[in-house]
Amino acid sequence: MIELGSRERKQPPPPHVVWESLADPRRPGGRPWLDLRPDEVDPRILQAVKPELVVWSSLWPDRPDDEIRFDIRPAENGCALRWTLSTPGEAPDQAVIGHLRHRLNFLINAQLRFSFGQ
Numbered sequence: 001m002i003e004l005g006s007r008e009r010k011q012p013p014p015p016h017v018v019w020e021s022l023a024d025p026r027r028p029g030g031r032p033w034l035d036l037r038p039d040e041v042d043p044r045i046l047q048a049v050k051p052e053l054v055v056w057s058s059l060w061p062d063r064p065d066d067e068i069r070f071d072i073r074p075a076e077n078g079c080a081l082r083w084t085l086s087t088p089g090e091a092p093d094q095a096v097i098g099h100l101r102h103r104l105n106f107l108i109n110a111q112l113r114f115s116f117g118q
């Protein structure tokens with residue numbers, strides 16, 4: 001797998017709460033945060049180890065083999081959440097990589113974070 005991007009930021013809730021939000025983002029009673037664009041699809045869960053790991057399939061139908069890995073670890077006043085975008089094939093051009101990284105960063109470090117009140 002070729003890493004296309006990765007970023008770690010703190011999230012306010014404990015690891016198990018963030019894990020639940022990633023493992024089942026559309027669960028009844030859950031915090032709505034995964035607002036996808038028309039060119040994106042809901043991810044499938046490829047792997048999940050509570051409360052430390054969730055791996056999603058690609059959000060982008062035109063990049064079906066990409067994977068998004070979420071590593072969650074305890075941190076002071078919440079947890080640290082790292083997303084890593086990778087692909088088994090060739091990396092796309094830098095403009096595409098920039099778009100994908102920006103989009104993931106917005107979903108995780110803005111939308112998900114805001115759903116927890118921060």
